[in-house]
Amino acid sequence: MKRWGKRERLEATVAGEAADRPPVALWRHWPVDDQRADSLVRATLEFQRAYDWDFIKVMPASNYCIAGWGAESRWVGNQEGTREWGARVIREPEDWLRLPVLDPTRGLLGEMGRALVEIGRAVGEEVPFVMTIFNPLAQAKNLAGELLLPHLRQYPEAVRAGLETITETVLRAIEAYRGSGISGIFLALQHATYDLLSEEEYRAFGRPYDLRILEAARPFWFNVLHLHGNHVMFDLVADYPVQAINWHDRETSPTLREALGRFPGALIGGIHRWETLLRGTPEQIRAEVRDAMAQTGARRWIVGTGCVTPITVPWGNLRAVRDAVEEIA
Numbered sequence: 472m473k474r475w476g477k478r479e480r481l482e483a484t485v486a487g488e489a490a491d492r493p494p495v496a497l498w499r500h501w502p503v504d505d506q507r508a509d510s511l512v513r514a515t516l517e518f519q520r521a522y523d524w525d526f527i528k529v530m531p532a533s534n535y536c537i538a539g540w541g542a543e544s545r546w547v548g549n550q551e552g553t554r555e556w557g558a559r560v561i562r563e564p565e566d567w568l569r570l571p572v573l574d575p576t577r578g579l580l581g582e583m584g585r586a587l588v589e590i591g592r593a594v595g596e597e598v599p600f601v602m603t604i605f606n607p608l609a610q611a612k613n614l615a616g617e618l619l620l621p622h623l624r625q626y627p628e629a630v631r632a633g634l635e636t637i638t639e640t641v642l643r644a645i646e647a648y649r650g651s652g653i654s655g656i657f658l659a660l661q662h663a664t665y666d667l668l669s670e671e672e673y674r675a676f677g678r679p680y681d682l683r684i685l686e687a688a689r690p691f692w693f694n695v696l697h698l699h700g701n702h703v704m705f706d707l708v709a710d711y712p713v714q715a716i717n718w719h720d721r722e723t724s725p726t727l728r729e730a731l732g733r734f735p736g737a738l739i740g741g742i743h744r745w746e747t748l749l750r751g752t753p754e755q756i757r758a759e760v761r762d763a764m765a766q767t768g769a770r771r772w773i774v775g776t777g778c779v780t781p782i783t784v785p786w787g788n789l790r791a792v793r794d795a796v797e798e799i800a
Contacts, residue, residue, distance in 0.1 A: 477525045478599055478654075481693060485714045485737045487771050492800035493764070494525035495774035496739070497748075497792060499782055500552025505532040506579070508586040515586075516593055522793050525773070526693065527600035528657050529590060531583045536644070537610050539573040539580060552782040561615035564626040567633030570614075575644035584648055591652035599654035599693055604645070607637040607680040609661040609699075620667065623676055630676065638680045645687045655691035655714070658684060663708055664700040670707055678707070685712050695739065699778065709734045719777030721747075721759075728766040737771045742792065744776035749784050753791035760795040769799065 475491045483490040499518070504510035511531065519527055532554050534544040543557030561567060573580060583602075590600055605613075611633060612619045623630045645656065662668050662677055688694050689712060696711050698704070698718040705718065705725055714736045720727050721743035730738050741763030742748050747755050760774060774796050780789075 477597065478692075480525060481599060481714075481737075481773075484771060484773060485693075492796050493769050493772050493774050494737075495793060495796045496524040496526050496528065497522070497775060497780045497789065498528035498530055499780040499784075500530050500532065502532070502546045502549075502552045502554070502782070505530065505535075506582075508582045508589065511583075511586045512589040512593070515590060519594070519598060522789060524793075525599070526654065527590065527594070527598055528695075529583075529587060529600055529602050529653075530779075531579075531586070531603060533605055533609075533613060535579040535583045536605055536641070537613055539578045540570055540614060542614060550781050550783055551779055556613065556616065559614060559616045559618070561611075561618060561622070561633070564622055564629040567622070567626075567629040570633055570636040572636055572643070573640045575640070575647040580640075580644055580647075584644070584651065587648050587651035587653060595652075600652075601655045601657045601693060601695055602648055602653050603659060604641060604656045604684065605659050606661075606677070606684065607634045607641065608677050609659055610637050612661060623672070627675075634676065634680055638683055641684050642687050645684070649690075653691065655693040655695065656684075656688045657695045657697060658688075658713070659697045659699060660708070661699040663698050663704040665702040665704065666700060670704060673704060673707060681708070681711065697778070705730065706733060715739050715773060717775065717777065721777055726766060727763055727772065731767060731771060737773050738767065739773040739775040740777050741766075741772070741774055742776045744778060744780060744784075748776055748788055748792070749781050751788065753787060753794075756788055756791040757795045757798070760792070760799070764799060 480490045480494050501514040504514045540560050542560050544554040547555045694713040695715045696713040701723040716734050717739035720740035747759050
């Protein structure tokens with residue numbers, strides 16, 4: 472029987488071709504460990520060795536990309552593994568104009584670049600890995616907090632200037648990270664939702680910057696788009712040049728079945744991260760995987776959750792996800 476490699480399995484799935492089984496991947500934050508390259512590398516590789524996912528999503532904390540602008544954060548025990556923000560960097564509209572372009576080889580940006588190099592050395596060609604990139608609007612939100620949306624509507628040119636600076640920093644980071652061997656980027660969008668913006672606003676303040684980043688990532692072979700939240704603008708971004716898309720499919724529309732006809736690449740999802748992965752049983756996890764398989768026909772589908780795995784998920788439930796795809800095979 473043919474032995475499938477992880478890249479081969481992913482590429483077949485993206486193309487809509489038959490593979491030995493659906494790919495599977497979960498990811499979680501590594502609080503405290505995610506502030507240093509060596510400890511993040513160790514946690515990431517131990518998680519991969521334990522569950523043998525088909526790709527690794529490298530999980531720096533969201534402060535890694537904005538700490539260079541003076542953003543303060545701390546770990547206080549959040550169940551998702553995320554950090555709490557201190558005083559915001561952006562307090563006045565003029566502050567957007569004062570942001571400098573950051574050097575991606577210094578500070579936490581550089582620290583995470585070194586983590587990528589070490590992960591690449593450890594996994595080689597065997598395990599694909601993607602780097603988490605928060606899109607410019609998401610970074611702007613973390614810089615300004617609740618002031619972002621009022622500033623965006625009242626001082627649009629100031630916000631655009633800030634988004635330009637953030638985008639240029641991201642582009643430089645992607646170029647710096649390229650030599651690590653990453654397979655792609657995982658571009659996280661947090662404002663492509665009708666709960667926060669209109670489509671017109673996202674076309675003005677989100678989409679142009681997203682597409683510039685994805686153009687820089689085009690040479691990679693496995694770029695992933697994540698839509699965070701409910702009531703997402705799925706169709707507005709369905710033409711983004713990525714190989715896979717991830718959203719909270721068990722919590723908001725579209726369903727996996729609906730999305731198959733609206734996006735040409737692979738769909739990542741199928742498992743409810745709170746109700747099933749965290750609070751459910753292995754049997755409920757297997758049932759949800761079977762339901763997702765029925766929705767997709769195991770075509771262009773990567774088994775996963777709609778967002779980050781809570782850090783309190785029982786190990787047995789993580790193992791149940793991994794075992795479920797072997798049962799499909």
